[in-house]
Amino acid sequence: MTATRGLEGIVATTSSISSIIDDTLTYVGYDIDTLTENASFEEVIYLLWNRTLPTLEQLEAFKKELASNASLPEQVIQHFRTYPINDVHPMAALRTAVSLLGLYDEEADVMEKNANVRKAIRLQAKLPTLVTAFARIRKGLEPVAPKPELGFAANFLYMLTGKEPEAIAVEAFDKALVLHADHELNASTFTARVCVATLSDVYSGVTSAIGALKGPLHGGANEQVMKMLSEIGSLENVEPYIREKLANKEKIMGFGHRVYRKGDPRAKHLRAMSEKLTSLTGEPHWYEMSVKIEEIFTAEKKLPPNVDFYSASVYHSLGIDHDLFTPIFAVSRVSGWLAHILEQYDNNRLIRPRADYNGPGIQTFVPIQER
Ligand SMILES: CC(=O)SCCNC(=O)CCNC(=O)[C@H](O)C(C)(C)COP(=O)(O)OP(=O)(O)OC[C@H]1O[C@@H](n2cnc3c(N)ncnc32)[C@H](O)[C@@H]1OP(=O)(O)O
Numbered sequence: 001m002t003a004t005r006g007l008e009g010i011v012a013t014t015s016s017i018s019s020i021i022d023d024t025l026t027y028v029g030y031d032i033d034t035l036t037e038n039a040s041f042e043e044v045i046y047l048l049w050n051r052t053l054p055t056l057e058q059l060e061a062f063k064k065e066l067a068s069n070a071s072l073p074e075q076v077i078q079h080f081r082t083y084p085i086n087d088v089h090p091m092a093a094l095r096t097a098v099s100l101l102g103l104y105d106e107e108a109d110v111m112e113k114n115a116n117v118r119k120a121i122r123l124q125a126k127l128p129t130l131v132t133a134f135a136r137i138r139k140g141l142e143p144v145a146p147k148p149e150l151g152f153a154a155n156f157l158y159m160l161t162g163k164e165p166e167a168i169a170v171e172a173f174d175k176a177l178v179l180h181a182d183h184e185l186n187a188s189t190f191t192a193r194v195c196v197a198t199l200s201d202v203y204s205g206v207t208s209a210i211g212a213l214k215g216p217l218h219g220g221a222n223e224q225v226m227k228m229l230s231e232i233g234s235l236e237n238v239e240p241y242i243r244e245k246l247a248n249k250e251k252i253m254g255f256g257h258r259v260y261r262k263g264d265p266r267a268k269h270l271r272a273m274s275e276k277l278t279s280l281t282g283e284p285h286w287y288e289m290s291v292k293i294e295e296i297f298t299a300e301k302k303l304p305p306n307v308d309f310y311s312a313s314v315y316h317s318l319g320i321d322h323d324l325f326t327p328i329f330a331v332s333r334v335s336g337w338l339a340h341i342l343e344q345y346d347n348n349r350l351i352r353p354r355a356d357y358n359g360p361g362i363q364t365f366v367p368i369q370e371r
């Protein structure tokens, strides 16, 4: 038995949800570029879960269902108030809160298919409310209740700020949600599938996926990109900063990918959004610095930017706190996790690979008194 480090290139399941072939990303056969330009996030969730685009009527009914499930149990909001807020990362709060939500769902352990679909709707609907409630409570503000008449993207921004967002912000945020919704067998989705393949429940699957997304080699990279941009601070500091990182063989967050070779097809959309939004906010330097980092880094390392690189300056331009970037990724990606969890249940087999043991051979046990 020989191990493949990081399971690179290993095909671990079949799936009809999304595919990456020759650097082209599709959701259920629809190209990501087409979906980003034409579909709302709610349409994309419907597509991922049903493998077909909704009709107008189906979409309206689906939106209503999401809106009517967006409120949180009061106990979960109260729980947030007990956290040592200054020391708690919002991804840790989200991971705990999703697990806690399961305690208040009477169907949490009902494994019947329709019950699992109902839980999927509840989780998708409640994640934005969780993220925004925590974001406000930690600042001493009251959570803002969801507004059923707003769409998913607008509602998130409304619950975060308490103000109805401008159309341009809603459009950008909705596109970002579409771009992050699913991505084949990425680390967090694989985590969710491994978890529920033991026939554990949906809440456990999503909780473990959040844990995997949190890491800086995966979803956590978007926050790290903004940290880097803030550290660099100005266009003229880009070159010395990046050259020093390269000389020290440090990773530059937001670059590289396990699957894409020529480039991540999502990055160009976020790059265009970053250019537009940073110019509108009067802070074009975030975009200009990002472009310069890309130029220097790709010339040196031949590694193109991934989805996390330009999303950082996009979210910053929308006025979002930097440590909420990864929770926002989760608000979108939970749609993909849930699609994969439901698909796993539909054709389940325990996921249990092997390890190539490289520890000591058989040893003679020595009683503790004689060691
Ligand atoms: C939503 C997402 O999850 S997208 C990815 C988000 N993560 C990041 O942006 C973090 C930075 N990027 C990385 O760490 C990696 O490119 C990953 C984790 C995305 C992919 O990892 P892997 O496929 O395992 O590639 P691995 O880390 O082995 O890199 C291969 C080589 O490229 C180098 N490399 C890869 N990414 C980077 C980077 N961002 N900066 C500098 N060097 C890099 C590695 O140092 C390694 O070099 P070596 O062969 O000389 O040792």
Ligand SMILES: O=C([O-])CC(=O)C(=O)O
Pocket: 182, 183, 185, 186, 187, 218, 258, 259, 306, 307
């Ligand atoms: O697919 C991956 O390995 C990481 C990624 O880009 C994603 O999850 O969107």
